[in-house]
């Protein structure tokens with residue numbers, strides 16, 4: 001748990017804190033019984049430093065096959081300096097020096113994330129073959145798909161050349177992309193290999209990749225017909241609440257993915273990013289990744305929630321698939337005031353306590369009741385991150401009973417998304433509107449209007465409103481979205 005579980009020491013077992021393999025089997029069976037599918041996270045760029053391969057590599061000599069599974073290199077300047085200038089996503093150098101079995105300071109190993117997450121060398125056939133078996137292990141158990149973690153990291157440029165980072169450079173995913181350790185073409189060989197394994201199984205098996213890359217065109221390479229089925233869309237996730245930028249991202253995403261025959265996807269939040277209620281309530285509403293946005297002015301959370309609700313209707317009206325991050329359906333804000341001693345994200349330590357990291361978007365959900373742990377754990381047992389007492393008003397139980405709640409909005413939107421045929425089949429076509437309004441049709445019978453301006457706009461009749469993200473009576477207030485039936489007159 002050095003990085004919230006993204007440090008795996010046994011790919012074919014369940015951490016005892018979470019249960020057993022029998023529990024996993026029961027969960028998969030129960031989910032299937034409810035018509036839900038289960039996608040597991042495959043973290044294959046790196047293992048845990050507690051994985052038996054890494055322990056064996058530490059005990060073995062430089063140049064040994066055990067070390068070859070990872071990136072062990074001699075340091076520069078007589079061994080004193082890291083082998084190159086690469087930086088870790090959590091801050092600091094991407095290299096850590098080991099003590100050799102005889103106790104002397106020795107080689108360095110690569111970790112693009114935390115030191116407890118040594119990178120595997122995917123050019124090694126031993127690594128490739130071992131992971132084929134891991135995929136089969138889970139697909140055989142009945143999982144419906146895999147979410148491929150940090151896919152662009154899995155191939156490195158031969159020779160591991162410097163990236164050109166200045167000393168002390170900080171991770172910024174947007175400046176990371178296109179480096180010799182990110183989005184290198186060799187990664188696609190690995191993805192094709194996995195897709196071929198998945199295609200050998202009955203039923204629908206979904207492969208989705210996490211790929212933060214330079215632009216939609218680079219992203220489209222991950223979802224070519226023989227690679228992943230789909231991918232998170234970080235250009236959409238990081239777009240500010242700004243009409244022109246959103247429209248450009250939407251158009252570019254649809255066009256780039258269409259060229260390779262993949263569905264577009266939309267995502268507003270994840271376990272790595274500031275929750276979008278908070279992000280959209282900031283003067284600068286663009287996203288900083290991996291919790292590196294400390295020091296931003298406080299958010300206007302009423303404004304953020306209004307925008308987040310409108311963004312939900314925008315997102316769920318777009319063609320393709322949408323990813324919802326647990327808690328966004330409750331309108332949860334980022335918890336920005338977690339006590340220092342509660343923080344668990346490695347970013348906090350690795351940044352020298354300058355970036356608080358991602359814990360604020362990971363606080364356990366409030367289910368019910370007036371006091372913590374709000375039904376998340378048994379009364380009297382503290383959840384792994386403290387929940388704000390103010391979340392009493394945001395519990396699933398409280399919101400489920402309130403038709404105006406964010407949970408009710410999401411439920412209504414998801415119900416319509418299933419039942420309105422236009423939302424399955426029809427392409428998006430923009431409707432001419434003011435620059436600060438996003439309006440599009442999905443065929444002749446459905447329209448989505450999002451008002452990003454600072455004035456109300458006329459909707460031409462309340463009777464056409466299927467659903468709105470806020471109070472709306474024939475005119476749409478600022479930062480509000482509506483779904484309309486039969487667009488009618490232009």
Ligand code: GLC
Nearest residue numbers: 003006043113149150271272
């Ligand atoms: C991905 C995960 C993130 C994790 C990292 C390292 O970006 O989403 O949570 O820290 O990979 O595995």
